[in-house]
Amino acid sequence: xxxxxxxxxxxxxxxxxxxxxxxxxxxxxxxxxxxxxxxxxxxxxxxxxxxxxxxxxxxxxxxxxxxxxxxxxxxxxxxxxxxxxxxxxxxxxxxxxxxxxxxxxxxxxxxxxxxxxxxxxxxxxxxxxxxxxxxxxxxxxxxxxxxxxxxxxxxxxxxxxxxxxxxxxxxxxxxxxxxxxxxxxxxxxxxxxxxxxxxxxxxxxxxxxxxxxxxxxxxxxxxxxxxxxxxxxxxxxxxxxxxxxxxxxxxxxxxxxxxxxxxxxxxxxxxxxxxxxxxxxxxxxxxxxxxxxxxxxxxxxxxxxxxxxxxxxxxxxxxxxxxxxxxxxxxxxxxxxxxxxxxxxxxxxxxxxxxxxxxxxxxxxxxxxxxxxxxxxxxxxxxxxxxxxxxxxxxxxxxxxxxxxxxxxxxxxxxxxxxxxxxxx
Numbered sequence: 001x002x003x004x005x006x007x008x009x010x011x012x013x014x015x016x017x018x019x020x021x022x023x024x025x026x027x028x029x030x031x032x033x034x035x036x037x038x039x040x041x042x043x044x045x046x047x048x049x050x051x052x053x054x055x056x057x058x059x060x061x062x063x064x065x066x067x068x069x070x071x072x073x074x075x076x077x078x079x080x081x082x083x084x085x086x087x088x089x090x091x092x093x094x095x096x097x098x099x100x101x102x103x104x105x106x107x108x109x110x111x112x113x114x115x116x117x118x119x120x121x122x123x124x125x126x127x128x129x130x131x132x133x134x135x136x137x138x139x140x141x142x143x144x145x146x147x148x149x150x151x152x153x154x155x156x157x158x159x160x161x162x163x164x165x166x167x168x169x170x171x172x173x174x175x176x177x178x179x180x181x182x183x184x185x186x187x188x189x190x191x192x193x194x195x196x197x198x199x200x201x202x203x204x205x206x207x208x209x210x211x212x213x214x215x216x217x218x219x220x221x222x223x224x225x226x227x228x229x230x231x232x233x234x235x236x237x238x239x240x241x242x243x244x245x246x247x248x249x250x251x252x253x254x255x256x257x258x259x260x261x262x263x264x265x266x267x268x269x270x271x272x273x274x275x276x277x278x279x280x281x282x283x284x285x286x287x288x289x290x291x292x293x294x295x296x297x298x299x300x301x302x303x304x305x306x307x308x309x310x311x312x313x314x315x316x317x318x319x320x321x322x323x324x325x326x327x328x329x330x331x332x333x334x335x336x337x338x339x340x341x342x343x344x345x346x347x348x349x350x351x352x353x354x355x356x357x358x359x360x361x362x363x364x365x366x367x368x369x370x371x372x373x374x375x376x377x378x379x380x381x382x383x384x385x386x387x388x389x390x391x392x393x394x395x396x397x398x399x400x401x402x403x404x405x406x407x408x409x410x411x412x413x414x415x416x417x418x419x420x421x422x423x424x425x
Contacts (some may be wrong), residue, residue, distance in 0.1 A: 011357045013350055017404045018357060019341060032403040033369075038373035039140040039396045040093060043079065045069070047123045049104040050079050050407070054392030055385075056372055065371050068123035077138035081415075083147035084399065088418035095149075100152055105139065114184050118162050129183035132403050133169050133196035134259065136161060137203045138295055144206035148415040151285060158207065165200075174247045177221030190245035192358050194231075195259060197223045198268060201275055202413075205282055209416045215281060224279055227291050237300035238319075239269045251319055251385055258389050263318045265303030267332030270313075273298040273339040274405070277346060281411035295347065298339050302355055305332075310383060311362040327388065330375045331395070333363045334402035341406035356406075363402075366384055377400045 018024040021325050042059055047049050047118035049071035062069045071220045080101035083290035086094035109117045111129070122126035125391035139161045168185060169177040176197050180188040204220035207213070229295075231249060232239045241264060242253035252260035273294045280290035304321040305313045313336065340356035343349075366383050374393040376385040401414060408417030417423060 002202065008131070010284075011361065012355050013357065016351050017330060017344060018116075019344070020362075025407055028403050028407055029425065032400055033087070033091070034373065035095075035375075035396055035400050035403065036091055037077075039395075040065060040083075040097065043097060044100055045071070048108055049076050049121075050101065052327075052392060052394040053065070053374070055374075055376075057371070057374070057393075059333050060392045060394070061115070066122065066127075068121050070120045070127045071104070071108075072120050072128075073105075073117055073132075074138050075394055076104055076109060076393065077135070077142035078271055078340075080105070080142040081145045081159055082396045082400050084142075084151075085414050085418065087149045088415060089423075090283055098146060098149065098151060099246075102144070102151055102157065105142065106153065106157060109139075110182060116168060116181075116185070118183070122410065130188065131168070131181040131185065132182065132301070133177045133179050133193070135209070136165055138167060138202035140165065140200070140203035141206050144203065145208040145415050147210040148206075149420050156180070158211070159382070161381075162207070170219070176226050176247070177223075182366065185211070191253075191255075192243040192245060193260060194227045194241050195268065198272060200276070201279070205278060206413050206415065207411055208282065220279055221283060221287065223273055224272075224276060224290065226277065228297070230288060230389065232272070232294065233267070237269070237296040238264050238287045239272060239297070240319075241265060241268065247252035257325070261316045263316045263324045265316050265332075266301045266313045267315070267329065269297045269301040269305075270335040270339045273301075273344050274335060277339075277342045278290050278412065287358055291346065294303060294339075294343060295349075298343055298355075299351065301393075302336070310381070313356075326381045328381075329389075330367050330377050330380050331398040333359050333367060334375075334378075334398035337363065337402040338405040342410040345410045346366070369393075 002386055038057055040055055042057060043050050052075060054060045058178040080098055083094040083097040087098060110120050111118055116131040117136060117139050118126040118129045119132050143154055143161055147158055150401045169180055177200060179191050179193050180194060182188060201223045204216045208216040240249040242250045244250050272298045276290045276294040282289055305317060307314060313332040314323040315325040315327050315329050335354060340352045342354060344352035366379055369376055377390040378386050379387060380386050396405045404414050407412060409422045
């Protein structure tokens with residue numbers, strides 16, 4: 001395949017699902033291993049934490065004016081999670097990466113004075129000392145994944161982040177989290193966001209799997225009920241991104257193009273679709289609305305968010321379903337692949353298999369860098385790589401999960417599936 005090849009209009013759907021075909025399953029494992037190998041070579045910063053990886057697999061150069069590279073907390077935690085997954089796969093060398101990241105989280109990201117975890121740090125000090133719900137959600141995910149693989153400091157980190165989330169972020173009445181604070185926990189504003197709560201839902205399910213504590217599961221169900229059961233349902237399965245402090249939708253909000261873009265974000269609806277299937281399964285399938293919502297979110301999103309002319313998901317849409325940011329990012333395709341796979345495992349509707357194949361086809365032709373490794377993070381409407389929001393290829397998490405989720409049962413996370421021997425080839 002080459003990155004200049006256009007996606008075909010026809011996707012064959014005869015025969016067994018791709019995930020039931022041994023060769024496809026081996027292809028998925030090889031893609032996961034290729035990704036892990038690409039990042040592992042230059043990932044570890046000997047001064048602590050991890051380098052952000054560029055297009056060529058080398059560390060991204062330090063920005064002019066900075067004394068040392070910044071380590072954002074979501075990158076540190078995601079690498080811990082990903083290489084905990086690699087450990088469960090039996091990949092040699094993964095343990096060293098997990099241990100390196102766990103140490104940096106506790107010794108450098110953690111604020112020993114006020115508690116909580118700084119968003120960004122460098123070799124010497126916090127570069128962004130704010131306390132963000134998004135980053136804390138990923139600390140919980142990293143701690144949970146580290147516990148699954150038996151890291152000796154996982155319980156310490158898990159107890160600390162759980163206490164911080166409950167005492168500083170969790171709002172009992174709406175059943176979701178607040179968003180952001182200064183280092184001393186003074187509020188930064190009244191904004192409430194679905195993105196941080198969505199990732200916290202993923203992390204809470206992982207914590208439930210790692211500990212058996214049903215409080216984590218109850219919190220995940222509460223968030224899903226608010227964001228999806230209430231708001232997305234009322235928006236005809238569009239996921240509202242931005243809210244005021246009273247949890248009313250703020251349609252006019254336009255913030256950070258990476259984490260808080262204006263309008264709606266098709267990739268998040270796909271991500272929720274996958275998470276809801278897992279949440280439905282973990283809750284013993286007692287919440288039937290979750291499966292209904294998962295299917296509704298997926299089918300709505302592919303109908304409004306996919307470019308039928310050239311392929312790929314638009315990054316954002318306005319509230320009239322028109323493309324707002326027409327560039328294609330890698331992660332919505334990764335989430336679409338995972339969602340189609342898990343939905344296809346619990347519902348025989350052939351549309352899920354059709355979309356599974358279509359999204360992988362586009363990804364293989366346009367997002368996977370077959371020459372240097374990794375996935376391109378952004379491509380324009382002309383399907384050529386560009387760098388407007390992201391520099392290089394800093395994220396392993398989405399692509400790795402897209403490669404592994406189809407191989408595992410839909411009733412849990414990747415770490416649980418691998419721990420319990422659920423991956424068959």
